[in-house]
Amino acid sequence: MSTRPVCVLVGAPGSGKTTVGRALAAALGVGFRDTDGDIEQLAGKPIPEIFVDEGEEHFRTLERAAVAAGLASHTGVLALGGGAILAEENRAALVGHTVVHLSVELSDAVKRVGLGAGRPLLALNPRATLRHLMEQRRPLYAEVATATVLTDGRTPEEIATEIAALLKP
Ligand SMILES: Nc1ncnc2c1ncn2[C@@H]1O[C@H](COP(=O)(O)OP(=O)(O)O)[C@@H](O)[C@H]1O
Ligand SMILES: O=C(O)C1=C[C@@H](OP(=O)(O)O)[C@@H](O)[C@H](O)C1
Numbered sequence: 001m002s003t004r005p006v007c008v009l010v011g012a013p014g015s016g017k018t019t020v021g022r023a024l025a026a027a028l029g030v031g032f033r034d035t036d037g038d039i040e041q042l043a044g045k046p047i048p049e050i051f052v053d054e055g056e057e058h059f060r061t062l063e064r065a066a067v068a069a070g071l072a073s074h075t076g077v078l079a080l081g082g083g084a085i086l087a088e089e090n091r092a093a094l095v096g097h098t099v100v101h102l103s104v105e106l107s108d109a110v111k112r113v114g115l116g117a118g119r120p121l122l123a124l125n126p127r128a129t130l131r132h133l134m135e136q137r138r139p140l141y142a143e144v145a146t147a148t149v150l151t152d153g154r155t156p157e158e159i160a161t162e163i164a165a166l167l168k169p
């Protein structure tokens, strides 16, 4: 039997991948994994420290390994980091998986990430950086997604319920 996540979540920082992913996994009674959590566990330190000590390129290398491992071994809900889709290797690895894009407009994303704590890319100017990231990445989220779910003005539980319904055969 092939081993694959029941659902992979992609989307911009603040789209709710980690929060909705947990709620969805609980609703489905399956496990939850987040590539960011896997990377932090492997590195033995939080993501901002990886960026400071080793740089973004090293983080992206760890991320490609975490995405490959998660897709190959996790059977529950798998949340990716917002930038995982930047790597061609990761986009290719997602083909054939159930991939839900959590879409979010800039205003809700800005409110959710606040001052960008814990997100090194957003540390300087969260709003301008998010706007730029979202413009750059929108086509890539669309490319890998098998479904898109709108998250603006909705609770994580409402969003998880919609995804759970989408996953029903
Ligand atoms: N649908 C939502 N409505 C309101 N707040 C949300 C929603 N989804 C997530 N959040 C909040 O936004 C912040 C970022 O959520 P998170 O799950 O970490 O996003 P991501 O993993 O996509 O970057 C958290 O504080 C979370 O509680
Ligand atoms: O957008 C990005 O490039 C990143 C998003 C973060 O994950 P979230 O999308 O869960 O915030 C985390 O992987 C890292 O800080 C880089």
Ligand SMILES: [Mg+2]
Residues within 6 Å of the ligand: 017, 018, 034, 036, 079, 080, 081
């Ligand atoms: Mg997250």
